[in-house]
Amino acid sequence: MDKMLKEYEDKLPKKIIEDLRLNLQKGVAQNKLRKILDTTLGEYQKAKVHPGESVGLVAAESIGEPGTQMTLNTFHFAGVAEMNVTLGLPRIIEILDGRKELDTPMMEIYLKKPYSQGKDVRELALSLKETKLDEITSEFLINLVDLTIEINLNREKMKEIGLTNAHVINAISKQTKGFTIKDNKESITLKSRSKEENLNDIYKAKEKFKEVHLKGIKGIYQVLPVRRDEEYIIITAGSNLADVLQLPEADAYKTTTNNIFEIEQVLGIEAARQAIINEVFKVIESQGLNVDVRHIMLVADTMCISGSVKGITRYGVVSEKASVLARASFETPIKHIINAALVGEVDELNSVVENVMINQPVPVGTGLPDLVTRVKAKDK
């Protein structure tokens, strides 16, 4: 059998041959094996894209047409306010535009063994949630006479989260500069070290203190432990992949975020490509539509081919097109033409749009092949 499989090695991809080797019964008859291999080869040939097929345009239409049928933009989690997910067309646009700031960043944190069975999930989830100074204070006061800031702490809230005054003071001193901190049990007084402070600066400082990070993971502002097929996971609103992966409790292999840019930063471009495919496919599936993954894969490939995630916008993928005319036909034509004129750009007319513009056969489908006759030099 191995011998026969070897024959097909340069006709079929390795993966298919490996699958065949694993799934075929030992001792298949020679003629049956031949038949199996030939059928496989036939199917493989059929599934291949023909040369000159306009895959990009077909992909665009295949994603664009179902896009016209999409409805319902957001999906709300029952019971938790501020927890909703952008879905549908807005989400697809967000992904394909390659935006860095998402409408609703989210994470799915998978957990390691004891926690994934439900041990302390609630506590763990709460410890992830970011707490800022603003949340545990009842009041920020500015003492106009001394030019000091007085922070009245909310004892109950602190107890609930498990914070002490020492924690708070430590956090403030680490994250801000130029203030002396005085602990008066129920409140904290901050006094500027520099002499020439005016009220405006104090006010600005006050706003800054509100943002002091006390506990949890930065950027995660809502948590929700849920059970998903025999396993507990934590869904969060807000995302911080780098820090979450450092957690000893988190299963770094399965934990994901919907922020593609973050995935690119932490895990690299290949992971980002897969994330684009997964996210787009998730949206399309959730709308009950049916789009072949290969179309989405092509889009993801074009977005990632330069080594970093580029959106399908005039600043992203489109700006990388080789042809001036093609770029000019998609938004801001004057900018492209003037820049091209300044550097004397040459358009090779190698792609579709340019050739439609000048009414030449487009190099796609029947326009791709050429008949070339070799002209022999005349004998002399």
Add this chain to the structure above:
Amino acid sequence: MAEVYLNGKFVGTVDNAEDFAGRIRDERRKGSISDNINVYHNEKANSVEIECSKGRARRPLIVVREGQPLLTERHIKQLEKNEISWSDLVKQGVIEYLDAAEEENTLVAFYEKDLSQEHTHLEITPLAMLGYCTSLVPYANFNQSTRLNAGSKNQKQALGLYASNFTLRMDMDVNLLQYPQKPIVNTIMHDISEYERHPAGQNIVVAVMSYKGYNMEDAIILNKGSIDRGLGRSTYYRPSIAEELRYSGGLMDEVCTPDKDVKGYRSEKDYRYLEDDGIIYPEASVNEGDVVIGKTSPPRFLSSMEEYNLAASTRRESSVTVRHGEKGVVDFVLLTENEEGNRLMQVRIRDERIPEIGDKFTSRHGQKGVVGLIVNEADMPFSASGIIPDLIFSPHGIPSRMTISHLIEMVAGKVGALSGRYINGTAFDVEPEEKLRNELKSLGFRENGVETFYNGETGEQLEAKIFVGNMYYLKLKHLVANKIHSRARGPIQLLTRQPTEGRAKEGGLRLGEMEKDTFVAHGASLLLKERFDSDKTVVPICESCGVIAIRDEFKDKSYCPICGENVEISNIEMSYAFKLILDEFKSLGIYPKLQLRSKY
């Protein structure tokens, strides 16, 4: 404490809003303040909104006090004797007009028998909820409201007798139905509006069945025999207008048969109908391109030199012709003057429009459809009693739209036609279906309106019983003859050399961006090129500087404006639009250089 607003502007506060609003209403009913005032006590916002501005839709209701309507038998008797009028009742406060806001504070009873202590008003008639056109839909209360909207909308587009002085009018784009009839199934609104004086449809026999699939997707099938007998015939009128304009320098247009030396002279044949005054004679049968009013205009730009040149006095031809794709008979010629004192000529052309495939028809229930097939009378299915339907309607139009009134009208129309009387189909006040069924039975038909039918071509009996009845059908103003359009060649735009747009300009049908994409997706590269060949040109290009060269046909040579004559010049085929963009680049100071290379 409630805030008081007058026409949306804050004017003050009152302590007891309920009482305040009530007092205004009482004063209005007494007649001490205008009956145009409406008050609305908004309990949620704790405010009183008084409105007396214009532009509010208001409707009349009978005032009810302590469960008793103020309109009494005595009033009715007085009305009958013509002793009082409607406006007297309004003045007496028996009837009052409410706007949309004040209605929120009321409880309106539908019928007198429903009245209770809580009610504040009584409907004059439930029909008053509906507008004029909607009231014309028979059995309207059996339908979904969306169908009523569609039904009344369609009736507005129906052909009928639009004005009784139509013979003297010069309206643009008008249709007249030739044999209009009064509906058998009518509503009280037909009487009120004197519908029989301007009817807009015909009573015809409708069968609900399919016929070879030619009535799918809302199409209808017409009987050729019925059409020959005058069903749905209409006349289309369109006037052509010419004016003798005055220009500077004492020059003016002249209506006459143009001389042969006029610039843009057509052919003698085109002017053949014109009489000595340059205007066509009535009853001339004209076709597209024929001149209706012959006219010449002075030359457009007179340079100072030419003014003295006798030879340059060539006038322009500016006759009015029959539009592209139209024909007809000259109906009426009118000579008059316009506001500026210029002579004005109007010629009305009439064209008979016999129903054809594509014309739009509708019943009064929003069941519009387009003629899908016209069948010879001999081939139409016929009933056991020998009735041949005028129209075949598809059964698939009924379930999803739930137009029950359509079905009831068929039964009612059948009863009316057989017993020779009109049937009342006024919404909420109809002749009951039960009664109609019994009457139909006593007339010797099946009570549900179905009949045994036979195939018109083979004579075989149809397996199913077919529902037939009489309906009032309307021909709508959307006639194919005014819309049909196709083009293989024709006029092009001056700037882009691409085909013109629109039917009136004999334009092409655009193969747009997305349609282009389908060609690319199929890889039909050469077909795509051919489709976009409409503006193709051949341009000589200088091979050394890449700029468009000049071709001098007189000297039979090409030369480059930059490099002169001794360069290689090649003819390149491209779209004119691309040549145009190259010119635009040049005007921007950008040098678009074409580098030529042999493809092979």
